[in-house]
Amino acid sequence: MAKVQRTPSRPVYPTPTGLITSIDAEGRPNIITLGEVFNLSIREPIWVGIALRKATYSHELISAQREYVVNLPTSGMLDQVLQCGSVSGRDGVDKFAEFGLTAVPSEQVRPPLIAECPVNLECKVVDVLVTGDHDVFVGEVVVQHVADDLLNADGAFVLERFDTIVMMPGGFAGVGARLSPTIEWPPKR
Numbered sequence: 001m002a003k004v005q006r007t008p009s010r011p012v013y014p015t016p017t018g019l020i021t022s023i024d025a026e027g028r029p030n031i032i033t034l035g036e037v038f039n040l041s042i043r044e045p046i047w048v049g050i051a052l053r054k055a056t057y058s059h060e061l062i063s064a065q066r067e068y069v070v071n072l073p074t075s076g077m078l079d080q081v082l083q084c085g086s087v088s089g090r091d092g093v094d095k096f097a098e099f100g101l102t103a104v105p106s107e108q109v110r111p112p113l114i115a116e117c118p119v120n121l122e123c124k125v126v127d128v129l130v131t132g133d134h135d136v137f138v139g140e141v142v143v144q145h146v147a148d149d150l151l152n153a154d155g156a157f158v159l160e161r162f163d164t165i166v167m168m169p170g171g172f173a174g175v176g177a178r179l180s181p182t183i184e185w186p187p188k189r
């Protein structure tokens with residue numbers, strides 16, 4: 001396999017796309033599209049990271065309110081993923097109303113869930129890491145919501161039913177076919 005050396009730029013892929021909800025001091029919600037959403041600690045504790053540029057309104061809101069929700073979209077939501085990533089809530093845009101998304105109250109945090117997203121993670125900020133051109137907001141997942149039609153009768157996740165969006169160099173992709181039998185992950189210790 002011949003290889004060429006390239007200047008690295010956003011070098012790990014694919015990554016999930018997330019729609020991250022936050023809230024201002026008056027309770028007005030905002031949404032930002034992120035390609036940088038990742039697991040940081042997967043069992044004890046359950047922490048996720050989101051990487052935000054300082055210039056975003058979401059950075060300001062989450063810094064002040066210390067809560068956010070990670071909402072994972074379906075492939076049918078690509079237009080809204082692009083729209084929420086192309087305008088700033090700082091300019092007074094209500095992205096729920098503007099882009100046809102439905103806010104529903106969370107259980108334990110103030111930012112709302114996005115009803116159209118089948119997976120929602122309510123997060124409380126436990127740390128902020130200055131990592132370069134983004135800051136990483138480390139969030140403890142205090143509640144996870146998963147649409148029941150993604151689960152089988154035993155409550156196990158059926159991966160073929162989760163039709164989400166991943167970011168790749170040059171664009172977006174769906175998730176591909178199953179490559180393995182069902183595995184338990186993380187494994188029991």
Ligand SMILES: Cc1cc2nc3c(=O)[nH]c(=O)nc-3n(C[C@H](O)[C@H](O)[C@H](O)COP(=O)(O)O)c2cc1C
Pocket residue numbers: 017030031032033034035036037051052053055056057058059081082084085086087088089090134167
């Ligand atoms: C597909 C996609 C992925 C993005 N990923 C990130 C990201 O990981 N971090 C970030 O700070 N901005 C990211 N952006 C840009 C923000 O979504 C964009 O600047 C947004 O308008 C900021 O909204 P806000 O100012 O209301 O928070 C992404 C945009 C798109 C379309």
